[in-house]
Amino acid sequence: MLSVYVDLALGLVVAFLLLSLLVSGLNEAFVRVLSIRSKFLWAYLRDTLDGVGDKSPSWLPASVRGVLLALPFGRDPRPAHSDRPAPAKLGEMPETRTGDSMMNLLYERVREIDHAKRGRTSIADIPPERFAVAVMELAAMENGDITKFLENLRRIDSPLYGALKGVWDSAQGDLDRFRKGVETWFDGEMKRLSMLYKRYVKWVLAVLGVVVTLLFSMDGLEYAKTLLRDNAYRASVAAVAEAGPDAYNELKAQCTGGDPVPCVTEVLSEPALVKIMGQAMVSVSIPAEGEPSVQGNFPMWWDRVSTPSHWPGFLLTYVALLFGAPFWWDVFRRITGIKSRR
Structure with a gap:
């Protein structure tokens, strides 16, 4: 029993x-075709590096509807793909916030790990170590003067200023500690972003679950x-095999065709x-x-x-x-x- x-x-x-x-596979297919992970990351980076203002609304939607509709099908927050390595000569800090200046400077430093996807970057994950090195390279534009670099971030009203200022104060002027602090901060931000992404994905899985169940x-x-x-049918068939002719006649009566062998074969071959x-x-x-x-x-x-x-x-x-x-x-x-x- x-x-x-x-x-x-x-x-x-x-x-x-x-x-x-099947539900997970459909979700993954949509994510890959629409590049949701990459768009989610670069929407966050645009908001973090260049800020949000009256003329530059947030790239990362705050509502579930916005993430499921505006992010996949609206404006693309990803920078244009470049197959060239990071330039040896660093760019210059923007004089004013221009909407994507800092984001473009960051992409210049990390595009070695990129490959094209319909003309846009496909980077969906930046290791914290690589982000910290990129920040140090951006600081090199000011001859390694972190204080001046932070002042320029404050001047263009970049949200990155507050985070890096706290890390620099904690490092007490030590560049190695500052780099490690940036790694820790960015790793924490990526974990927070992953939790936010999973919260939105749950809604997608819920919708796909309904579709698969009804389909x-x-x-x-x-x-x-x-x-x-x-x-129970298999048990009755096994009992017939052991019980003899009388049980065989009962099984024969249950099969409309008369011959129980094709009947049993058809049932047992269709679980x-x-x-x-x-x-x-x-x-x-x-x-x-x-x-x-x-x-x-x-x-x-x-x-x-x-x-x-x-x-x-x-x-x-x-x-x-x-x-x-x-x-x-x-x-x-x-x-x-x-x-x-x-």
Whole structure:
């Protein structure tokens, strides 16, 4: 009896794991195609280096709607790509804030790790060590005079001034301590930015979870019932094999075709997961002979989606997908005894 519940749990976990991986894969595809991570980083850098004013509104949207719509499809905060290495001769500090002057100077110092993506930079992560070196290189424009460099940042009203001023005061004039302090500060900013990004991504995953659940019309309760029915059917087939001619006649009576062998073969070759996935809006059938075929199931799919009795099962599936693929992979490992390799 215990094996029945183990089979039920394992079947549900595998189904939720596969659908969660599909949700994560769709999210990753959108992120890569629209360059969301890179845009998120450079929107933050523009706000941090060049500031926000009346004529230069914030590049990093504050609302979820702005991040999901304005950032991917609105103005692109990324600088234009350059395949040339950082110039040996440093640029000059801007006399006034011009909207992207400091950001362009920073990009000059880090573009060795860049490659083009539709004419824009593809950099989505700047190591804290590289950012600290870039700051030191920018300070070299003032002959290494950090105090003068900070004064110029204050003059152009750059938000970077306040952060670097605090780091410089803590370093007490020590350049090595200042560089390490900049690394620590930027690493903390990147962690904060990652947490903010993950908060927005959760909304995307929630929307994709609804889409995947309805697209496959995955009723978790119906799937569990199908798993139990398949288990019971296999048990009856095994009992027939051991019980003799009388039980064979009972199984024969259950099969409409008369001959139970094709009936048993068809049922056992179509597990519960295949049955449920076959009720999606579009399904793929693989016959015993011939090529696989793709067919639309819109009338049957719409009938399932519009039937209130399926909604509790859809809700169960949707809530399960919100836990994410890592959670279900961990549950799968615990059930099967697979040990993780660190």
